[in-house]
Amino acid sequence: MPAVPSTSPATGNPTNSSFIHTLDCNFVDNAGRTLLLRGVNLSGSSKAPVDQPSYILNDFWEAAESGGKSFIGRPLDIDDGSADVHLARLRGWGFNMLRFPITWEALEHEGPGKYDYEFMDYTVRVLQKCKEYGFKVYIDPHQDVWSRFSGGSGAPFWTLAACGINPRNITATQAAVIHSEYPSPSDPDPSSLPAMIWSTNYGRLLSQTLFTLFFAGRDFAPKCIIDDKNIQEYLQDHYIEAMGQMADRIRDAGDLLDDCVIGWDSMNEPFHGLCGWEDLNVNPTKQGSSLKMGSSPTPAQSFRLGMGTAQTVENWNFGMFGPSRNGNVTIDPKGDKLWADPSIEDANGVHPKWGWRRDPGWELGTCLWAQHGVWDMETGDVLRPDYFRYLPESRKPIAGQSDAEKLSTAPAEFEFVQQYWRSHWQMFAIRIRMAHPEAILFVQPPVFAPPPPIDESGDDGLKGRCAFSGHYYDGLTLITRHWSWFNADALGVIRGKYSSPIQAVKIGERAIRKSLQEQLGILKNDTLTLGPYPTIIGEIGTPFDMDDKRSYGWTDDGKYQGDYSRQERALDASLNGADGPNAINYTIWSYCPDSNHMWGDGWNMEDLSLWSLDDVGLSNPDGGSSSRQGDDVSMYGMGRDDSQAVLLRKKLVKSRTRISRAPPGASASSSSLASLGISNPWSEVTLRWRENPYEFLTDGARAVKAFSRPWPTKVVGKTSDIQFDIGSTSFKLTVSSEKVPATEIYVPLVQYAHPRLLSSKSDLASTEDSDVAQGREFQVAPTPSELSANSSPTITNPSLSWLGLTEQDDVLGLNVTVSTGRWSVHGQTLKWWYEVPEIGEEDREYTIEIRRAAGVIKVKDSSCASWVEQLCPDDSSCCMM
Numbered sequence: 001m002p003a004v005p006s007t008s009p010a011t012g013n014p015t016n017s018s019f020i021h022t023l024d025c026n027f028v029d030n031a032g033r034t035l036l037l038r039g040v041n042l043s044g045s046s047k048a049p050v051d052q053p054s055y056i057l058n059d060f061w062e063a064a065e066s067g068g069k070s071f072i073g074r075p076l077d078i079d080d081g082s083a084d085v086h087l088a089r090l091r092g093w094g095f096n097m098l099r100f101p102i103t104w105e106a107l108e109h110e111g112p113g114k115y116d117y118e119f120m121d122y123t124v125r126v127l128q129k130c131k132e133y134g135f136k137v138y139i140d141p142h143q144d145v146w147s148r149f150s151g152g153s154g155a156p157f158w159t160l161a162a163c164g165i166n167p168r169n170i171t172a173t174q175a176a177v178i179h180s181e182y183p184s185p186s187d188p189d190p191s192s193l194p195a196m197i198w199s200t201n202y203g204r205l206l207s208q209t210l211f212t213l214f215f216a217g218r219d220f221a222p223k224c225i226i227d228d229k230n231i232q233e234y235l236q237d238h239y240i241e242a243m244g245q246m247a248d249r250i251r252d253a254g255d256l257l258d259d260c261v262i263g264w265d266s267m268n269e270p271f272h273g274l275c276g277w278e279d280l281n282v283n284p285t286k287q288g289s290s291l292k293m294g295s296s297p298t299p300a301q302s303f304r305l306g307m308g309t310a311q312t313v314e315n316w317n318f319g320m321f322g323p324s325r326n327g328n329v330t331i332d333p334k335g336d337k338l339w340a341d342p343s344i345e346d347a348n349g350v351h352p353k354w355g356w357r358r359d360p361g362w363e364l365g366t367c368l369w370a371q372h373g374v375w376d377m378e379t380g381d382v383l384r385p386d387y388f389r390y391l392p393e394s395r396k397p398i399a400g401q402s403d404a405e406k407l408s409t410a411p412a413e414f415e416f417v418q419q420y421w422r423s424h425w426q427m428f429a430i431r432i433r434m435a436h437p438e439a440i441l442f443v444q445p446p447v448f449a450p451p452p453p454i455d456e457s458g459d460d461g462l463k464g465r466c467a468f469s470g471h472y473y474d475g476l477t478l479i480t481r482h483w484s485w486f487n488a489d490a491l492g493v494i495r496g497k498y499s500s501p502i503q504a505v506k507i508g509e510r511a512i513r514k515s516l517q518e519q520l521g522i523l524k525n526d527t528l529t530l531g532p533y534p535t536i537i538g539e540i541g542t543p544f545d546m547d548d549k550r551s552y553g554w555t556d557d558g559k560y561q562g563d564y565s566r567q568e569r570a571l572d573a574s575l576n577g578a579d580g581p582n583a584i585n586y587t588i589w590s591y592c593p594d595s596n597h598m599w600g601d602g603w604n605m606e607d608l609s610l611w612s613l614d615d616v617g618l619s620n621p622d623g624g625s626s627s628r629q630g631d632d633v634s635m636y637g638m639g640r641d642d643s644q645a646v647l648l649r650k651k652l653v654k655s656r657t658r659i660s661r662a663p664p665g666a667s668a669s670s671s672s673l674a675s676l677g678i679s680n681p682w683s684e685v686t687l688r689w690r691e692n693p694y695e696f697l698t699d700g701a702r703a704v705k706a707f708s709r710p711w712p713t714k715v716v717g718k719t720s721d722i723q724f725d726i727g728s729t730s731f732k733l734t735v736s737s738e739k740v741p742a743t744e745i746y747v748p749l750v751q752y753a754h755p756r757l758l759s760s761k762s763d764l765a766s767t768e769d770s771d772v773a774q775g776r777e778f779q780v781a782p783t784p785s786e787l788s789a790n791s792s793p794t795i796t797n798p799s800l801s802w803l804g805l806t807e808q809d810d811v812l813g814l815n816v817t818v819s820t821g822r823w824s825v826h827g828q829t830l831k832w833w834y835e836v837p838e839i840g841e842e843d844r845e846y847t848i849e850i851r852r853a854a855g856v857i858k859v860k861d862s863s864c865a866s867w868v869e870q871l872c873p874d875d876s877s878c879c880m881m
Helices: 060-065 082-092 104-108 117-132 158-162 197-203 205-220 231-253 299-306 403-408 416-435 475-480 490-494 509-529 546-552 565-578 681-691 693-698 761-765 867-871
Strands: 021-023 026-028 038-041 097-103 136-142 261-264 294-296 311-319 322-331 440-443 466-468 486-488 505-507 585-588 637-640 644-648 711-715 718-725 730-737 743-746 814-818 822-826 829-833 844-852
Touching: 082 117, 082 693, 097 104, 097 117, 097 585, 104 117, 104 231, 117 231, 136 231, 158 205, 158 231, 197 205, 197 294, 205 231, 205 299, 205 416, 231 261, 231 416, 299 311, 311 475, 416 440, 466 509, 475 486, 486 509, 490 509, 505 509, 509 565, 546 565, 565 585, 711 718, 711 730, 814 822, 814 829
Parallel strands: 038 097, 038 585, 097 136, 136 261, 261 440, 440 466
Antiparallel strands: 021 026, 294 311, 311 322, 486 505, 637 644, 711 743, 718 730, 730 844, 743 829, 814 844, 822 829
């Protein structure tokens, strides 16, 4: 590990104790320790205003057309005390990192150049609260398929009008699937929206057009001029400046940069649009193209649909074995056009609401791709099927060339990430560093695309402050909402690892887990294209509404209510992939304070939140249904009955039978602490933690044992291997020793709780003396004089004195075995000291093993192994004939 510099490579300024370096493929603190930053996205709810989740059609278009709604209240309510409850829970689960989604719409919804400074100031207050709890944060400028108004999230409404779009006709032309209008605006049934169908919008006209204009409008849409700028420059300038204004506001707060906010993504999951499309008459068949589900028009068919012409297109299903063709379906817009009528702007091209002036060479009311000669609206024929495949300059005849020379000069193909995405990233980097000179710039090209080389020097260079922040999901589980006995190496297929997709199939959980770990290893290796920088997986997670919402009691007469064992296995498999030799940083998607069983995360029926209002009092960290009946089951967080969210203490009806709930209504409201008559809500939370922190951390949590797992937060040397078995709570860490001070390991209370914190008498009966490590003397913490002066922490503990997370020494019951050295436990942190090699000596490998002294916390057996898994258990090797 290289010596930690005393000055920043970006600015040359001296570094302070909170400075995080990006060195030697790792995040590193000023003491030279390797850091693992692991946490959660806070929050998926930030994609929409508080009162406008994606399923609500009322006032959807009207509010947008009048200037949009404020996003104040996202991601947390900073005024009613509930923010403290949620952040305490996240901290208690062991997380030290937050990815913080902010949409362009939230910053500039009122119109071009009109910024919502009240929301920005509110965001600063939320970030300051995150800082109180010791979190590091990186900002995520979030988008999905461009905008809320094209079936996703991100860009303001006015950007569609700027691009000549009539948003009211998006659904009619199937230019996008919009949740609140599904299946039709006249008869919407948003609860029937198929899982993940929103992602098919990447293969539809609106996203294909808008991303092409955003990243490559100068080359492919030169006629699209607005306010004397090409549409590419116009959109990018507004996007970058909106984020720059937010960065300025964070800087001006004076206490957030580097101590809390360490850096920025440039755009969540950017998309190439039509750039590089080989033939507009066909959809690509190779893996990695847009998800095929439901109607699947080609770009050529989408062009015609956009002009109101009916088309018969392919229809696709997505089952356990992937996408399959399911005949054809006819889409008839009945003459409705995607393209805005010329009457929306005056004779000079000025828009009366938004104020821009459109160049007369850009005609409204007709497809802009027809205006660029891509297709003929009279015949419907595509004139240039490879229009987006080549750089425009290479298609132009060169003066003086003979016909033979023109034929022999092949047009130049291009690579989207290097040609277009990188230039946007570099302009974004320049603006962010104007506000935050020390910012770590997170590099996130399109999903599964390796990052391009980026220069170190210059205003738009890496400057030694960089991390790769790609995303990874177990795609089959995410789309099918089922944890299966087989899976596939999706990344290997995309990268051309197999001659046939059948070779990518993995049978049995052991093979699946190994494959997931290998795929994450490939993403970690991709980072080396940038240089020796760290990797953080910006999104990773699993759906909780598996198997027709089985865990919510909606099937099998409620038999599996509160049973998240399948989700636990799926999430553990993904996060185990980040352990092992990878030792990768990550932020799980997601934590939504208003998650519920009916609407999930409140966006396109996604349901990935680690905690839910509707699971308070019902979920059980052991994987089985809750055994608590008639107790204060809502004591430790947000709870709810059939009509109302309740904070902290709310007794449910006392009964000796199972607590069961009907699917909650869509109009469930929430109450603040103040409305419940709690005068000092934070003292109430403090009391609940001290009474039983185990209950506080598990109530409402879903598959908590999968994500609240032990891991080394600060390592003296390098992490060689992390092994954690969720079934036995056996944790083993191997490190390569290099220098003092202590290595620190988060040990989750939810896995290793002292028996006194558990209500289960069966668990109490098996208690052993858990305050002494069996066979070894308990090692006390070193005196202050034994600690190195260089041991100033980077990830600080919360300063609030009540936090039992760091103050209570008797919340864990552990057996610890170390190959060398001594250790001590304080709260949920285990510190481990060991000898280090002298200069010139070889590095040494040391190991530590941790188990729960009283044995594994009892797990209700919810046998769900398939016949294949019974034949092919995890500890065996299987092959497919």
